[in-house]
Structure formats: structure tokens, C-alpha cells
Amino acid sequence: MPAFLLEIGLEEIPARMIAPAQAELARRVEDLLTRERLIDASEGLELHSYSTPRRLAVLVKHVHESQADTEEQLTGPSWAVAFKDGQPTPAAQAFAKKAGVDIAALMKTVTPKGEYVSATVHRKGRTASEILAEQLPKEIASIYWPKNMYWRAGKPERFVRPLKWLVAILGHQIVPVEFAGVTASNVSRGHRILHEGSITFEHAGDYLGQLEAAYVTADVELRRHRIRKALDAATRLIPGARWREDEPLVDTVTHLTEWPTVLLGSFDASYLTLPEEVLVTVMRDHQKYFAIEDAAGKLAPYFLTVLNTQPEEHGDEIIRHGNERVLRARFNDARFFWDVDQKTPLTARLEMLKTVTFQKDLGSYYAKTEANIAVAERLAGIAQQRGAAVDAAALITATRLAKTDLTAELVKEFTELQGIVGGLYARAQGLGESVAQAIYWQYSPAGVDDPIAPTAEGQLLGLADRFQTIQAMFSIGLEPSGSKDPFGLRRAANGIVKILAESGLPLKLSDLLAGTDEAVKAKLAAFFRERVEFYLREVKGFAYDVVNAVLAAGCDDVRDAIARAEALTAVRGSADFIAISAAFKRIKNILRQAEEKKITASTLAATLFADDSERTLHAHITEVDPQVVALSESRNYREALERIATLRPDVDLFFDKVMVMVEDEAVRGNRLALLAQIQGSFSSIADFSEIVTA
Template sequence: MMNQNLLVELFVEELPPKALKRLGESFAGVLADSLKAQGLATADAVVSAFASPRRLAVHVTAVADKAADKPVSQKLMPVSVGLDATGKPTAALLKKLAALGADESAVAGLKRVGEGKAETLMLDSVQPGVALATGLQRALEEALAKLPIPKVMGYQLADGWTTVNFVRPAHGLVALHGADLVDIAVLGLKAGRNTVGHRFEAAKPVVSLTDADSYAAQLKTEGAVIASFAERRAEIVCQLAARAAEVGGSVKPIEDEALLDEVTALVERPNVLVGEFESEFLTVPQECLILTMKANQKYFPLLDAAGKLTNKFLIVSNIAPEDVSAVVGGNERVVRPRLADAKFFFDQDRKKSLESRLSGLAKVVYHNKLGTQGERVERVRAIAGAIAGRLGVDAAAVDTAARLAKTDLLTDMVGEFPELQGIMGGYYAKHDGLCETVADAIEDHYKPRFAGDELPRNPVGVVVALADKLETLVGMFGIGQLPTGDKDPFALRRHALGVIRMLIERDLDLPLSELLNEAASPFGALITDASGALADFVYDRLAGSLREQGYSAQEVDAVLSQRPQRLTDIARRLAAVRAFAALPEAAALAAANKRVGNILKKIEGELPVEVKPALLAEEAEKALFSALGEIAPKADTAFETGDYAASLQALAALRTPVDAFFDKVMVNAEDVALRTNRQALLNRLYGLMNRVADLSRLSA
């Protein structure tokens, strides 16, 4: 058995750039994992993924030309079935052996495992290790089958008859084990050692690879291709910084990881150049110019030290001519009409006020079951007005912002760039003479748009953003449009997290159930009541968020199982639970709480609530009643003032009387009056212990 490094490359037509990174990682990972599973590569083999616009490749260290043979022990059948009374093999045993490639001579070597009726016949044999060509063929087919292909296309092979389905037409296959070819084939291609370099920059049109280890170096020197996605990306980052430094003035390219990945997937050997456009375009909101340069041209706009857009941008070219003026000039000519369109849209949009566009929302369908955008705006206004009244926020400003927040959907700029909705509404509101508070609220009412995004800047914006998200959540749940699996077309998970963040981070005293009920009111009979399912949905999102923040599943479960209505209390409740869990009495009290809960669950009908002191017969139950009378006022006072830690810590004094109660007292006494009284005592104990959190959830 000989170990050498392995290289596999599939050469194809241009791969979808937004998917290239995932395609490269999947191709390398699945192929390497398959080789390891077959015993051709060790668990610690180093796997290097390569992905460029026209190739997927993987390099795996120390791959064997043949996997080691493996001893295997196969269970055949019970001894009583395989051997007759004289110890000779039965027909069933001989048939089983024949199916495994053995004959009667193997009977003498069979092992017996177990005893008595459970005794079983076992056949020990050696499973030959798989040859590299066979194993690699299997691994490559598995890697291609599991590629996360966005969209499959069909194409014909050179014979003119055979149709192949793949992400893009494939034109070459390389498989080298050291310097040796591995005989495999896929997609109508037979493996060789030749690959193709850069379309325009390669020193040779065809690169003949010496061995597996020379792949990256030969492609770079002979083919003018940086095959590694990570290396190419790092090179682009380095060049972006260098070109920005050459421009001077402390300018920096805009940070955009998705754009960086996409550009890395578009070039094989990056060459970053500086372009420029006319300063007059800077009168257009910079968000418009930045978006058109990024989305349409894949340029990196340059921002000054204050974060303002400059009239220079960076181009990531795929060629490196001696005279770059033609490349730069061509890109400047291409971007100019894009910027001119943005300026035209901006100038035209400002000729009509947001107010004048309001009636047009009645003609825009929001959802076939929920009506138009105009009807939706009225619902958002109603919800926002109710929230503003609760919080004491300027009702007139809230109503104006809620009424006009969606009007920018009818502008040319948002029609061209939907990503700018809200942002353009803010600009046009200021142009219309609306106050900054309202304009900012219009811009911010979509926030937070994504995880980690900032919240609305002012209270008016928070109210309108809450109303907007609640209207979506209540409406979609009310017509049964719930997220399923990975599908969430209305971004309900994001909306729920946005509501949670605003309630908590802005410390809003708004009970969740009341908020959901008020949000449902403007819908009338248009929806069915789904407040319970929606509340569960919100708490589920909150639970996930809290676990990501470092709280344990037990802590989160203990607090959220009580469905606290004021989400602003949750951080204090969690801190109190964590402090309580550190007490020496915590484990015993949590276990006792769980026991009490189980007892109360078995009671049919309403739980007894009145404890009659005259019926307390045992000293242990009298002691518990007395302890509750002493501790409950302290715990209640701390709870009412929001001192949840003190409320829970007061319970520590209950450990001794609770333990004594369960040791000495029979709860389910035969006497009905005694039994009911003791159940009422436990019910009082249970209510006191679980006001802050369900302590039974802390019990292991």
C-alpha cells in the first residue's frame, strides 16, 4: 500500500458566482469524507479546497492506493437453527454461507457467541480494501450528487445523443495520485492531467500538471490563475486597501462581505483598478449610488473618513494589461449611465410629494387575503396609535409617519431598487418639509432589517416599526401563512426578533398578550384568532436569542415557561434564576417543586386554594404553613418591586420545612378534608415558588 497526495479537478464553464464558495467547500468536503469513510484517507488528512470561476478542485494528503483489508465478523443465525442435533450444518446454514461466498468447509471455523438459546454462529472473514480508482469514482459521484446546485441545466455530450444534467457544462477532469493518473470518469469525461488556465492571461492555453502537489503553483505561474478561493479573496482585500491608500485622503472601500465573495467568484487573477465618476452625481443620496455600483457593476465605492461617498470607486478586473486606461475608461463609461439613471429617478421622484402618492397605495395589492397596501397602512396607523397612547409618544407625529411610511413604494427609485424602501421615504419626507423626527421614523420603520442591525433612532420610529412588524405577524398568522422549515417568505422570524429587540432594548412597558390583541383589532373579521400560536412563536424566537447570548437551556426554559408578559423583565429574571441556582438549597427546592407540580397535576377539577389552619394535623405541615406565612410577604414585596433575585433567594429558607413536610406528611390522606387542605397548602407553596420562574425546570 502506497500513500501519496491526491488532486481532483473538474473544469467547467463559468459557475454561478453567488454559489461558488459553497460549491467549492461542498465538493472538497464530501469527496474527502467519502475517501476517509472508505479507508483511503486518514481522519487527520489535510483537505484543501479550490474554487475559481471555471473549476472545482480538492487536494487531499496521504491517500492510499488501496485501503487496508478489514477483519469483519458477521452474525449468521442461532446455533439451534444452523446446526442439527448431531452438530452438522443445516440447509439454512449452508445457504447462508453460500450467499457470503463460503462453503461447508467454513463450518468448522465458525465461532459461537452467547449462551443457551441465545447462542449465535458468527463467521470471521477479511474484507478486502477498496482500490483507489474504485473508491475515488464512488467519492466523486457522491460529491457531485450532493453539490448545493442552485439550478441544474441539461446539455449534450460530444456524441450528440447523450444528455447530462449538471450546474454548468463540464469540459475537463483531472485525477492525480502523486504523479500517477487515476482511472476514473464522470459527466462523459475521462480523467487526465491537463487543465486550462486563464482565458486571456495564461502563458500556455493548456497546463499539463506534473503531480498533485504542483497544481496550485503551476496554475499560478503557467495558467495565471489563483485556484484557491481563500487566497484569491485575500489578494483582493490586499489590493483594495493598496489602491485606496494610493487615492489618499483616508478613503476606504466599502465593507461588504457578500460583494467580496461574489467578486472573488468572478475573477481568476484579480487586478484592482481605480475609477472615477463626475462629482455632480454626488447630489444624489449616496445609498442610491452605492447600491447601483455594487449591485449592477460589482464595484467597491470609496468612502471618506466621515463615511461619505467620494466620486472614486475600485474595479476588480480579471485582466492585467500594461496600459490599464482602456479597462478603467470602459468601466467609467459603463457606470455613468447607471448613475445618470439614479439621478433621473431622484429628480423625478421629488416632483411629487409623498402625500400625493398616498391614494395610489389603494391600487397596490399587499396580499390577496389581506387587501391592498392602502388597507394595510390604515391597520398600521391604528396599531401605531394604540401603542403611542400607551407609551405617551407624540400621536400626531406617529400617525403622519405611519400614514406615509409606504408611499415610497410608488417612487421610481424604489421601483428600480427595492432595497432602498424606507431610506428613500426618509429623503423625500425631508424634501417635502416634514420634520426630522417624522422623516427619520419613515426611514427607520423597517429596522431592524437583519441580525445586529440598529434600532429606530427615535420613539416615533420605534412605535411605527413595532406597528408595522406586528401588523405583518398578526395578519400572516391570522390567515395561516406560517413559516415552515427553512421557508419564511414574509420574514416572520425576522419580524418577531425585531419586536423582541425593540421591547427589550428600548425598555418598553408593553405586555405581549395585550400588544398582540391590540394589533389584531384593526383586522376585524378578516383573520382568525391566532394569538396563542403567535405568542408561542415569539417566545420560541426569544428562547433561541437568549441561548445565543449565553444563557443555558434550563435557565431560559425556567423563565419563559411562565410566559412573562413584560419582556423587559426577562434579563432580571434570568439573572435571579442563575443566582438562585448557585444557592446550596437550590437543587433540593427545585426537586421538591417538581414533585409538588406532579402532585397538583393529578388533582381533578379546580385546585384547592384555601388552607384551614385548624386542619393542620402534623407538626411538619404546621411548620411549612408558618414558614410560608413568614416568607411569602418578603418574596411578594421583592417580586412586586422587580427585585426578582431577592424574591427567589427568600425561598431558600423553605428548604428545611419543605423537606420535613415530604418526610413526615402523607398528602393523599384518606380523610378528604385533610387531603384537600394539604393540597391547598402545596398549591400556595407552588404559586410562591414559581412567580419568577418555573423552578422545577432547574431540576436535573
Template structure:
């Protein structure tokens, strides 16, 4: 079958930089999916994304769909002839062309034929239209007198199948072979002959680097080269790199300088101002200290680059001056002076002010600090100061710096270093994989803050629902679990939630809030374990016994995961399932005390003796948290359990014998259940 390369380019006004990659990926995936559905093969697909264009090149695309065999069953052979003729007519054939097929329900008319595949040129316009209509665009716009809608006004469309234009009309624009060059370097049409010429023609003639990845690496290498020329190291934030890549078609890195006096301001303030406001890359020296330089990416190759640099230096100066002014002004009043003003800042209508939250955090953090061997006075002070930087001008201007600015202001005020550090650490971890608080005071405050929010929101009946989680309670719950588990803290979650709940009163669902949050947080382990490669069945087996200490929960799950690697695991799981099923059918629970004198069959004597021998050691290991060791010991029960179920009739006629055998099973179940409900495993 013959093949042709296909090029599609959508030319627009400047696309939103934050959405460029998303739009490009969605366009490519939609086209790929539709080509697959149409049974059109190709050897490769390449995506291009630049500020004013989205493009796709499909290599060696089939010129036509393959023919398709068709089989349709019609009416019964006993049906009236008119019905058979009607069926034949619907298939485009005469009655003589139909076959009769024998089935277990009788003979039926059948049509078998071949449907000729359509030309790719006939299918592509609808494929493109569907792909564009399905792009993830939250808010579409109209332009000029057009009734068409897209994320930005559409200016041109290129559609080439081989070296011929694919005639179609999309978003009110007729397709052609003319693309456009750089808005300033080459503001002219570029006539394309075929898909293979696309990237090279735009690069050499139009001064446009169409490939997002190529442009991104071009920017990266230029930034690193400029930094090396100055004698520093560029700190390249990948999100910022993506953003400037989406803003430039012909990127040129230029280095500028700002006044060294600004380095007296905390470097995070300067970095954030350069990154967020100006899209600049910052530089650090060999000691990882901020240097008074920045690197900007220009969209033109200027004949006088110094003029461009001077313009950027002129723009950044007042930005950094504002940051310096805010910082110096904020230092004039101690953080603690802002605590009173927090009484006028609402945290949540039903949960009161931020000042009230700070007091609740203090009460909980003090108890947590005592439990983990921290300094209670530090925890108290850090809790009261934790939210005070929210009222500083610096944080008002740069909200991402909350906590960090509190740290700097606390040090300036002469607070203890660990207290200042805890103010910064209270928000850790901010996201999956983020660092955890390192100090015990920071741990106490971070846990208390999250627990307060979780209990409070549940107590006013505002838990997360579906995809809606405005207070980021799922993230808060995972943060609590990570802090406790990764710092190996022997903390009881139920106890902590009870402490947090005791700081509230008169909330509609307060009585059940702690228990609801506990169950909500245990559910977070399901997703935690998915990332570790631990199955849902293992999670459920541990969840069944409801361990209230997060560290204990994780240790149990990991032990069960290791247990399943044992050769005897499958047999032991099956045995536990049988035990669980038998015990579940009893009208009343049975004792787990075995009367050895009532054991008569060799198999039950063997299992009963094995249980007696193991009980003390397994109980000791379980109490010490050595769940892997306990399960390893219980694995020795495989043969006695298998033999017991093969040779012993549990539900014996004699009541004493029956109850004693049930006691054997009950004790067996209890030993495993002390770790997890093994019967839940697949």
C-alpha cells in the same frame, strides 16, 4: 501503510459566482465524509475554487483501506448439514473453516475472517462520482450533444494519485493530468506532475490564483492600496468581495473617477448603483463622506490599464445619471401626494391595499406612541408617509432603498426630522443583529407595521408552515420582541395584538388571530434564548406561566438561569417537582392559606413559618420585576423543604391536617410559580 497525495480538479465554463463557495464546500465535505466511511486516513484537505474550476487536494492519503475483521453468525449447529454448507459457501469457505459458538440460545456456526482492504485507486472514482452528483445545484444544464448534466459545461478533469493519473470518467470527460491556464493570459494546457505542483503551476505558468481565500486577500490588499494612493478609505463589503473574487482568476484593482455633480444624490443611491450594477468598491474621505471615485477589479493585467479605467468610467456615467434623474424627478412631488395612489397597490388580496395598511399602522402606532411617551402626531404622520416612497422611481429602480429614500424625500418636503427618521427606521431591524429604531416615533411605526402583518396573515389562515414563510413572519415577530426587550419597553404583547386586530374586520380567523400570534411570538423566545445559551427547559419553565410582556419574559428567564447556578438549585428543583406531582393528582385545587394552628410536626412548622416570613418580601420583589432577588430569597427554603419531605407525611389520615399540609405545598408552589414553573427544569 504507504500514502499518496491526491489532486482532483473539475474544469468548467464560468461557474455562477454566487454558488462558487457553496459548491466548493459541498464537494470537500462529501469527499471527506466518504473517505471516513471507507476508513481511509489522510493528513489534510485543501479546497480550491475559481471561476472555471473546483479542486481538492488531499494530503498523505492512504494508498489502501486497512484489512477488516469479519464475523458472521450462521445457522444453529443442530441445523441440517446442507444449511451449514450453504452458509459456509456464502462466506467463501468450506464447512471445516466455520467455528461453533455457544450462546444462551444454543450453539451456532460462526465465520470469522479478514476482508482485505481495497486499493484507494479503486474507491476514488465512485467517491468522486457520488460527490459531484450530490452537489447543491438547483438547476442543472446539458451542453452540446451530451446527455450529462451539471451546473455549467465541463471541459476537463484532472485526477492525480501521487504522480499517476487516476483513470476515471466523470460527467463524460476522461481524467488526465492537463489543467488550463487563464482564459486570456495563458489559454493553453498546463501539464501537472503531482498534487504539490498544482497551485504553483497555475499561479506561475497559468496566471490563475486557484485558492479562493488567497485571491480574496489579494483583492482586499489591492483595493486598500488603491484607496490609499487616492487618499481615501475603501469600504469593503464582504459579500461584494466574495462575489468579485468568484468572478476573477487573476484580479487587478483599478481606480476610476465619476463626476462630482453626482454627489448631490444621496450617497446610498450611488453606492448601491456601483455595488449592484458594476461590482465596484466605493471610497470615503476622512469625514466618512463618499468620494467621487470607485475601484473595479479587472480579470486581466492590461498593458494599457488606463483604457480599462476609461471603459469603466464610461459605463458608470449613465448609471449614475439615471440615479440622479430619478432622484430629481421624485423630489418634484411631495411624498404625501402618493398616499392616494397607494389605494391601487395591493398589499395582500384578502388584506387590502397598501393605503389601507398605512391607515391601520397609523391607528396602532398612535396608541403605541402614547404608551411609550412618544409624539402621537409624529407617529400618525410617519405612518401615513411610511410606504409612499414605494411609488418613487428611485425605489422602483433600487428596491433596497425603501424607507431610506422616504427619509430623504420627507426632509426635502419639510417634514419634521423625527417623522423622516421614522420612515427610515420602520424596517429596522432588517436581519438578526441589525440596528433597532432609535426614535420613539420610529419604534411606534416599526412595531405597528409588524403587528399588523402578523395579525392579518394569521387572521386569513396564512401562518408560516415548515420552511415556508413568504411574508417573513418569523423575522417580524423577532423584530417586535427585540425592539421591546432591548429598548426595555413596558409593553403588553397581548394588548398590542388586540389593538392591531381591532383594525380588521370580516376576516375568517380574526377572533383567534391575536391569541395565535401571541403563542407564535412566545415560541420565538425559544430560539432567542438558544443564542444566549439559555436552555430549552428554562424557556419552558417561563413559558408555562405565560407572561405577556416580552421584557418581563426575558427577565424571568435570565433570573432562572442565574438561579440554576446556586448550590441549592438542584434540591429546590427536585422539591418543586414533588410538589407539582402531588398537586396535579388532586381532584380539586386546594387553598393556599395556611392555618398555623394545625401545624404540629417540627418540619412542617419550620417550612410554614419560613413561607409566612418570605411571602411578603418575595411577592414585593416579584411585583417589582426583581425575579433574581426573589429566587435568591426562595433559595433559603432548601433545608426546610428537604426536611419537610423527609419527615412529614403529606397525605395524613385526618382531613384537616392533610388539607393544611397541601396548603403549605400550594403556597410554596405559588411563590415559585409567580416567577416560573421551576418543576419544568431538568
């Protein structure tokens, strides 16, 4: 069976959009071939996807040249409706036309529902070329891009960048796919600079080799590997040095290049007097350069740049000097802005915030700062009352000055340094290390993989700033909806949950929500519950049923919810706990059905126990309940759950011996009360009925 190759040639695609599109194109091609019976999964799928800034490609081996013929049995109207007195009715004629057979070919089929008309339909398989030419344009057009563009006046197609060429080959044959006015051929293009002319593929399997000869490495992982090896090799030119590991930057330059090479450059060591954060940001975010550090981890006056070309002899010196010149200009700008900013201390910049808009309906950053201070003071007070060591004065100073670097020239030029610059300026201006650290770390964590601020003051500032933003936006109806979250409120809430989970602050979600308008508070509580669920499932990796069970018992204390989830995960596989979980499902269902029928539980009375199994179960509950309470108070949830699991024999015996919903109203009410006691006593850890047991 032949291989099938599809390549979409484009103008340069933004690096961040390439990997998702590559994966989606591969999925769409696989789904199409599977749906149309052109590949056989039982034979083992060999599908590979490739990409560079100028192309997306999929290569699939062992594709059928045509579909297999099929035979299908179609059932139509009832025989009585289709034939009257042995003659076909319009219903029979319509069915025969639909099935593509003569009236004489219709048959009678007896089913449990009666006699029906049927027909055997033979369908000849279509060729792969015909199917692919018809279906691939739809699949290509359906690829999701964060941003699309039109490039042909009056034409409907939109794509990330203008289409330049298409390659579609099945074995040796060209598949006549047409999209956006371009008809597929077997002709592609090599590297824009290093290769002149076109590339003609005689066979789909020639793809990688011929591109490599044209200075294009289409295999993304091979390109990534070559970049890392080249970075290592270039760094070895400096004794004792190493390039600073930066996987996101490696990923970016991988998707920016087709034929990557690495060049070592240097800069004047005098620039090292600038803060390292500034230098690395300029190199990384603005120039896509890798920083180099010495054996002690200190920044060295060198950088590495990944080129998308093969320098000619002596040409690398010209390229190196060009990159060094650009970097020198950027560093000079940074040093100039740093020096200018120092002439106006942060304390003098507070008034400037009155002219910086936070949000049009919520006022300036000065107003937000005042609101942040109120929240920070309240949270610090609660934390101190519960024994946390907090430098309240440093926290308030940091909160007051946290946004002042928005007026600094360095931040206007390098917006990625917001907060970091403020912290560096606070340290340089002698405002104290606690203040500097809090300002520096106020935006951490920016994502779920980032660390939280290392100090209590930084953590409290981060909580206050994020919560005030969320609360304010909700109060004017700007909460997230669906996939829309223009103000990043979910990200801010994720940061709050992460700080509460991973810091030592003795704070709960309800501490943040205290004092909020009741209508807004209900929305915020639901919103934060979603974010705790996200944290437990996506960040901590707990199973969905464990998360559901834990959240059903509450998530106000995030660290406590994590401890309960860890304990539940540890014991859920034991036979006793599985049985107890199943019993809790039964208890929950019985109590729910009783409530629906308006049958209420009475006050539990031992004198109404009619069977020894009731007495035994009640005695065991009475013994275990205080033990579970004590263990839960010390967050020894695993042992608490193991104690609960010891109820299994008595619960099993109870359900074997006793019917809860008996006619005797007093006995029935008492048994419902016993079940309610079990549910109420032990569901504070988790709702065990949520655990999947089969």
C-alpha cells in the same frame, strides 16, 4: 500515505452559492473517507477546501491507498435450526452462502440466549481508487444548490452550472471518477483570460502552486486578504481617505474573482449633491464598487473596483475610464429620477397606492396603509398611556405616507432604496424630521444584526407594518410551514421581537395581538413564541435549557424574558441553585403523577403538618415569597433567584424526612399543597425543572 485531490471545474458559479457548497463538498469527502476507513482520525486530519467562481476543490493529505483487511464474526440461526441430526439444513446453507464460507467452516457459538451458528469472515480491503471512483459521483450529485440546471439533453444530472472538467488524483495516480459525462484526469485550467492552455498536475500536492502560476488564487482566505490589502494600497493614493468598510461586499468580490486586483476610479464631485444613500447603493449593489470617504466620514468622489484580471501596461486607464463611464451613466439616471420624483410630492402619491397590489387576496397598498394606521394608532395609545413619549401626529403621517415611495421612479430603478427614498423625500419636502426618520427606518431591522429605528415613531411604524402583514397573512391561511416562508413572515416577526427587546417602548406581544380573532390569535401567539425562542438562543446566545425555563414562565414581555434569562444564566452554576433545580424537577414529577392518579392537593393547613421539616419549609417560603415578588417587580431577578436558592437546606430536609404520597389522605393532600405553593410562588421567573443539572 499519498494526498488526494478533487477539483470540480464549472462555468461561473453565483458568488452567494460558493461558500456553502465548498463547505458541503469538504464535509462529504471527509465523511466518505472516514466511512470507508481511508483516513485515520487519530493521526490528525489534514483536509483543506478551496473555491473560485469556476471551481470547487478538496485536498486531503495522508489518505490510505487501500482499506485494511478486516475479520468479522457473523452470527446466524440457532444451531438446532441450522443442523438436524448433524446434517446442515437449508438455513445453514443460506447462512454459509451469505457469509461466503463453506458449510465446514461454520462454528457453534454459545451465547446467553443459547447455541447459534457463526462464521468468521475475512474481508479484503478495497483500494481507495476503486472506492472513490464508485462513491464520489454520488457525493458530488448530492451537493445542495438553491438553483440547479440541466445542460445535457435527455440526461438526468442537474447541477448549479455545466461541468467543464474534473481532477481526481491520489498521489500520482488519476482516480477514474465520472460525473455528468466528464471523466476525471489530472488536467485543470487556469485563469480564463490570463492563462492560455491547461495545467497538468503530476502530484496532488502541486495544486495550489501550479494554480498560482496560472493566475488563480484558490485559497479563499488568501484571496480575501489580498483584496483587503489592495483596497488599502489603492486608497492611500488619496491623502486622508479610507475605503468604507463593507465585509459583505468584500465577501462577494472574493467569490467573484480568481486573480483579484484593485483599481481606483473617480466621479464628478457634483454628484455628491445627491443623497449619500443613493450614491452608495448605486456603487455597492449595482456595480460592486467600494465607496471612499474622507477623514470626517463624508463620501468622497472616488470609488474602488475589484477586477478579476491583471491590467497590462496602460490597460488600467482603459478599464478605469470604462468603469467611470458606467458609473456616470448610473448616477445620471439616479439624478434624473430624483428630480422627476420631486415634481409629485409624497402626499400626492397616496392615491396612486390604490393601483399597487399588496397581495391578491388582501388588496392594494392603499388598503394596507389604512390597516397599518389603525394598528399604529392603537399601539401609540398604549405606549402613551404607559408613559412613553410618542409624537402621535408624526407617527400617523409617517404611516400614511410610508409606502408612497413605491410609486417613485427612483425606487422602481433601485428597489433596495425602498423606505430610504421615502424618508429622504419626506425631509426634502419639509414634512418634518420625525416623519422623515420614521419612514426612512421603517424596514429596520431587516436582519437580526441590523439596528432598530432610532426613534419611537420609527419603531412603532415598523411594529405596525410588520404585525399587520403577519396578521393579514395568517388570517387567509398563508402562515409559514416548514422551510417555506414566501412572504418572509419569520423575518418580519424577528424584527418585531428585536424592536420590543431593544427599544424603550413599553409594549408586550399581547398588546399587538389584542383584538385579533381568537382562532388566529392562538396561532400568532405560538408563532411569536418560536421567534422569541429564536431571539434568546440565536441572537442573545442563552443556553437551550435556560431558554426553555424562561419561556415556560411566559414571554409576553420580551425585555422581561431577557432579564430573567440573564439572571438565570448568572446563578445557574451555584451549588444551591443546582440543588434547587433538581428539587423542582422532583416537585414537578410528584405533582404530575398525583394529577395523573387524580389525587388532588387540599387547601394548605399548618395544623396538618406532621413533621418539623414541613413547618420549617413553610415558614421559610412564607418569608421568602414576598421578597421574591418585590424583587421581581423591580426586575432584580438575580437577587430574587439567590433568595429562592436559600430554600435549599429546608427543601433537602423536607425530602429527607417526609414522604409526600402517604396513605393518610389529609396529610398527603396538605403536602401536595405545600409543593404546589413552592411551584406556584417561584415559577413566575422560570420553570427551574427545565435546567439541566447533570
